[in-house]
Amino acid sequence: MDVGHLPASEFDSAGLEQSLMGAPDANPVPDMVQLLTIDGELLQDDTYGSYVQGLTPEELRGFYRDMFLVRRFDEEATALQRQGELVMWVPLTGQEGAQIGSGRALKPQDYVFPTYREHGVAYTRGLELAQLLRRFRGISHGGWDPREANFHLYTLVLAAQVPHAVGYAMGMARDRLVNPKLPEAATVAYFGDGASSEGDVHEGMVFAASYNAPVVFFCQNNHWAISVPTEVQSRIPLANRAQGYGFPGVRVDGNDVLAVHAVTRWALEHARSGGGPVLIEAFTYRMSAHTTADDPTKYRLSADEEAWLDRDPLLRMEKYLRNQGLADDAFFEELREEGRNMAVRLRENVQQMEAPGFEDAFADVYAEAHPLIREELDEHRRYEAGFAGADDANPATTDPAAREHTA
Known part of the structure; x- marks a missing residue:
């Protein structure tokens, strides 16, 4: 066992791994990859350690900066929802390490x-973080063009x-067969432990x-499918499911x-180079509610x-940066100020958003224009024109073209 692999027994002793139903010998809990202890000490790992050895001090500070600003964004979005500026919000507090760590591993040609x-x-x-809030403010079906950053629209259907x-990954592979000059690329499908119980995951x-x-x-x-704990969802560790499909x-x-x-x-290197799919189980914890409509208590x-x-x-990354002399009090204070300024701009941006x-x-x-949709629009305009004072209040009836449709 590599030093950087945390054995299941050690993790269990911390009281954080929930017991799995069934015989433990039949469903062994796999070792957990860990490179940074909770005290901020870097461990040696012969398998994965080389992937972080070349990170510069700036990149290491960047990991912390990303996590800090995303958490500050999450706090502000939650406050905006509580104040009626957003219809709903989905917090991520506690999962910043999983998201920033994986996101910074992607290449531009990869698709999320x-x-x-x-x-x-x-x-x-x-x-732009404000773009993420357009859907939660109820003024957009998406909020951004997925093609601009190879980041698909949020999927609310579990x-x-x-x-x-x-399917997109299969298309990528076929494209490279036709044109080998295309860069190697992969897709990443993010989902939670609750979604892993859906048939779509199995079929995929x-x-x-x-x-x-x-x-x-x-x-x-993150241990909770809304209110259902992990041990109710699966009798084996989720990472073990990959064996049944024949990939790591x-x-x-x-x-x-x-x-x-x-x-x-x-x-990602394994997938891009033709090695096939991989399942990663990021063992984390949802520190807040499932959504702002949820009460985890x-x-x-x-x-x-x-x-x-x-x-x-x-906290873990801050300890590491301080232990290594890579960041001081001034760095963290400047970051807090940057977070405050970001929150102010975000709030102003949201409040200036106009509904279509x-x-x-x-x-x-x-x-493109469709005759059936045009017919339904005309019907809507006639309906609006039927109200008293509609000629003064409804621009559609004051527009000559619109009056022609409603005549």
Whole structure:
């Protein structure tokens, strides 16, 4: 066993691994890859250590900066929702290590299929954070062009993005057969432990294995499918499921940003080079509610959350930077100020967002004009024109072309 692999027994002794049902000999808990201890000490690992050895001090500080700003963004978005500026919000607090570590392992040509919580991954792909809030403010079906950053729109239908990621990866492989000059690329499908119980994940993994698709399945096991704990969802560790499909499965400490980065870099290289799919289980914890419509106190104890506080991905990385002399108080204070300024700009941006007009909805159905949609728009205009004072209040009836339609 490599030094950087945390044995299951050691993790169990911390009281953080929930017991698995069934015979332990039949369902062994795999070793967990860890490169950074909770005290900020870097471990040696013969398998994955080389993937972080070349990181510069600037890149290491960048991991912390990314996680800090994404958490600050998450806090501000939660506050905006509580104040009625957003319809709903999906927090990510506690999962920054899993998202930043994996996101920074991606290359520009890779394509990401997220769920609805991958705000950190979106940030690493260069998306403006305010864009993420357009959908949660209820003024957009998406919020950004997926082609600009190879980051797909958020998927609210649980696990629906997984077959899409596999199909896209199969298309990437076929494109390279036709044009070998194209850069090697892979897709990453993000999903949670709850979504792993959906049939879409099973079907996606079957096709990925059958066609050797260049896809990385990245499961953020945050221990809770809303109110259902992991041990109710699966009788075996989630990473072990990969064996049934015939491709590698790796369990990594999801609160260790360096370990996640290393494992994801390895998995992406494996997939891009023709090795086929990989399943990564990032073992983490959801420190906040499932969404702002959820009350986690109804189904879990505060002691469970407190047990994970020492494993906070930001705290662990801060200890490492300080231990190595890579960051001082001035760095962290400047970052806090940057976070405050970012939050102010974000709030101003959100409050200035204008909802589209109702008629704009008719233009979003098809890429080009459609006679049926035009007919429905005319019907809507006639309906609006039927109200008293509509000629003064409704621009559609004051426009000559619109009056012609409603005559």
